[in-house]
Amino acid sequence: MKLNLLGLGFAAGIIWGLAVFLMTLISTSSGYADKILKGVASIYPGYSVNLGGSFIGLAYGFVDGFICALIFGLIYNAFVREKK
Numbered sequence: 001m002k003l004n005l006l007g008l009g010f011a012a013g014i015i016w017g018l019a020v021f022l023m024t025l026i027s028t029s030s031g032y033a034d035k036i037l038k039g040v041a042s043i044y045p046g047y048s049v050n051l052g053g054s055f056i057g058l059a060y061g062f063v064d065g066f067i068c069a070l071i072f073g074l075i076y077n078a079f080v081r082e083k084k
Contacts, residue, residue, distance in 0.1 A: 001082075002077045002080055003077055003080075004073075005070055005073045005077070008069045008072070008073045009066040009067075009069045009073070011069070012066060012069030013062040013063065013064075013065040013066035013069065014062065015065060016061045016062065016065030017057075017059070017060075017062035017065060018058070020040065020054075020057035020060070020061035021057055021058040023036075023037060024050075025051075025054050028051060037049045041053075044057060044060040044064075047060060
């Protein structure tokens with residue numbers, strides 16, 4: 001069975017975008033995962049660990065998750081044989 005690439009991309013994009021968004025919000029209030037998110041800031045230009053950065057991280061996370069899942073799906077579909 002082949003994967004639906006757009007469905008996979010949107011699902012992964014939403015999950016990763018929300019993960020970055022929520023981790024940033026948690027970090028701004030508690031300092032939890034601050035070192036990890038500073039590493040994320042080195043990958044996503046314009047992102048920082050603050051309220052505005054959480055929305056930038058949401059957008060970058062969605063795009064990043066979408067593209068990575070799309071590549072995964074393409075590779076997976078290349079190796080799957082359809083039943084006749």
